Amino acid sequence: MKKKVKINLKNVSVNIPIFDVSARSLRNTFVNFTQSQKDENKTIIINALKDINIQISSGDRLGVIGKNGSGKTTFLRVCSGAIKPDIGEVEISGRITSLIDIGFGLEEDATGYENIILKGLYLKRSPKLSKKLFSIIEEISDLGSFLNLPIRTYSSGMRMRLAYAIASAEDPQILIMDEWLSVGDKEWIAKMSEKIDSFVFSSAIFILASHNEELVNKLCNKIIYLDNGNLVGLK
Amino acid sequence: MIFIKNCFGNYISDIFSTKEIWFYGGYQDVKQKYRRTRFGPFWNTIIVGIFLMGLGPVYSKIFGTDLEDFFPYLAVGFVIWIFFSTTLNENCTIFQDSSGIIKQTNVSIVCYPTRIVIKNFFNFLHIILILPLIFLLSGKNISFIMILSLPGFIMLIAFLIFTSYSLALLSSRFRDIPPLISACLQLLFFFTPIIWEESKISVSSPILLSILKVNPLFSLMEIIRSPILGNLPSINSYILAFSFTVLSFLVCSILHYNFSKRLSYWI
Numbered sequence: 001m002k003k004k005v006k007i008n009l010k011n012v013s014v015n016i017p018i019f020d021v022s023a024r025s026l027r028n029t030f031v032n033f034t035q036s037q038k039d040e041n042k043t044i045i046i047n048a049l050k051d052i053n054i055q056i057s058s059g060d061r062l063g064v065i066g067k068n069g070s071g072k073t074t075f076l077r078v079c080s081g082a083i084k085p086d087i088g089e090v091e092i093s094g095r096i097t098s099l100i101d102i103g104f105g106l107e108e109d110a111t112g113y114e115n116i117i118l119k120g121l122y123l124k125r126s127p128k129l130s131k132k133l134f135s136i137i138e139e140i141s142d143l144g145s146f147l148n149l150p151i152r153t154y155s156s157g158m159r160m161r162l163a164y165a166i167a168s169a170e171d172p173q174i175l176i177m178d179e180w181l182s183v184g185d186k187e188w189i190a191k192m193s194e195k196i197d198s199f200v201f202s203s204a205i206f207i208l209a210s211h212n213e214e215l216v217n218k219l220c221n222k223i224i225y226l227d228n229g230n231l232v233g234l235k
Numbered sequence: 236m237i238f239i240k241n242c243f244g245n246y247i248s249d250i251f252s253t254k255e256i257w258f259y260g261g262y263q264d265v266k267q268k269y270r271r272t273r274f275g276p277f278w279n280t281i282i283v284g285i286f287l288m289g290l291g292p293v294y295s296k297i298f299g300t301d302l303e304d305f306f307p308y309l310a311v312g313f314v315i316w317i318f319f320s321t322t323l324n325e326n327c328t329i330f331q332d333s334s335g336i337i338k339q340t341n342v343s344i345v346c347y348p349t350r351i352v353i354k355n356f357f358n359f360l361h362i363i364l365i366l367p368l369i370f371l372l373s374g375k376n377i378s379f380i381m382i383l384s385l386p387g388f389i390m391l392i393a394f395l396i397f398t399s400y401s402l403a404l405l406s407s408r409f410r411d412i413p414p415l416i417s418a419c420l421q422l423l424f425f426f427t428p429i430i431w432e433e434s435k436i437s438v439s440s441p442i443l444l445s446i447l448k449v450n451p452l453f454s455l456m457e458i459i460r461s462p463i464l465g466n467l468p469s470i471n472s473y474i475l476a477f478s479f480t481v482l483s484f485l486v487c488s489i490l491h492y493n494f495s496k497r498l499s500y501w502i
Contacts, residue, residue: 016500017500019501025410025411026411026412026415027411029409077338077339077499080339080340080341081340081341082337082338082339082341082499083338083500084496084497084499086497086500092341096341098340100339101335101339104336104339104340105335105336105339105340107263107267109267109270110263110266110267114263118259118260118263121255121259121260122256122336122340122342123340124342127255127259
């Protein structure tokens with residue numbers, strides 16, 4: 001199974017258009033269309049990634065280093081399949097666990113258990129499978145009877161612990177992280193550090209974006225440097 | 236040929252591969268909305284019930300029709316209308332509302348509008364509980380012909396799933412579409428035979444009638460409502476409704492094929 005896991009990026013460019021109000025209106029598009037002239041100044045385009053070529057295969061622990069706005073998060077989003085590049089090709093095979101924004105997809109008024117099922121759906125888990133994972137998630141999140149309460153009653157740390165527990169209940173094939181985990185209090189981290197390590201290192205592919213070079217050097221065996229959307233270095 | 240296969244196959248397979256998300260998600264949405272209320276989703280039934288009880292007697296006087304005939308006619312039409320209009324209205328902003336999730340996962344985007352359709356369908360199942368009461372009040376008999384409304388109803392749901400997706404996609408690119416849609420829907424209420432009957436207008440102005448039939452809800456309404464009221468719908472209505480459903484499918488799968496990849500740039 002692990003042999004198949006890979007991510008290939010071929011000549012990938014991502015240009016994100018920032019529509020201003022006039023470019024977004026239907027009238028303007030229509031006027032431009034009928035007069036057959038393109039008003040190019042209207043839309044600002046940000047070149048978030050420029051012509052990236054990289055092959056990530058099973059066993060790679062890839063560190064992505066770059067300044068703010070250098071395209072790290074966009075790179076991660078492309079690798080997770082959430083953004084399809086406008087130029088180039090992306091080939092992804094393997095189950096993806098994305099921890100870019102760990103708290104997405106949680107519903108405030110639903111209970112912890114309901115959220116396990118709801119969020120599981122977006123991780124491509126059937127409700128049946130999520131129910132099987134209840135015991136693991138109870139153990140990792142360490143939330144006890146709080147799981148029966150709606151999560152609007154949780155503190156933000158507890159929410160993160162639940163989100164992390166849901167994401168890490170299954171061994172990941174491709175694990176994508178934006179900065180290292182900042183979940184939970186010291187006690188919880190101390191208690192779970194072994195579990196976190198084994199979770200991270202059980203993945204076939206691990207991608208971590210960070211500006212902390214030391215951390216990346218410690219955890220990764222392959223490092224790319226991004227600057228202004230360009231891939232400027234590979235180690 | 237390959238284009239056709241990719242285009243239509245893509246959409247269909249995306250719908251089926253995300254079935255758990257839209258089904259369970261839609262169910263959760265209904266549950267969520269009515270948490271801590273005493274009547275839960277039955278509030279829908281109560282609200283529509285109150286509205287109909289007030290509107291029915293007054294309008295039957297205004298139009299000079301028998302309440303026994305008019306009341307069930309209005310009730311069935313109105314219930315379908317609520318399903319149709321709330322689904323389309325809510326769907327216009329669905330992609331903006333779920334942008335957080337869309338930018339995180341590679342789950343196919345077709346599940347979000349479909350989830351709204353399912354949610355409204357569950358609400359609809361609660362609302363129709365008002366119909367037996369109204370049928371009882373107006374002494375309407377129940378016949379086996381009712382079952383014939385099922386194909387029409389399936390067509391309506393399919394039409395809504397396809398159209399919702401097209402509208403949601405276009406609305407996330409062009410932000411003027413949502414207000415435009417809600418304006419059009421208001422007008423559509425009066426252009427669809429809900430508070431007036433088709434037979435009245437067909438005599439006085441047949442040309443107007445044929446123009447009004449451009450409205451997809453016109454024929455969809457006819458093939459659902461007529462059997463419920465014990466009449467057989469005309470074959471023309473079936474043909475029209477079916478054509479609109481197929482057309483909506485074609486439009487949405489072409490949009491899906493060409494633009495679904497661009498969505499994460501638009502929201």
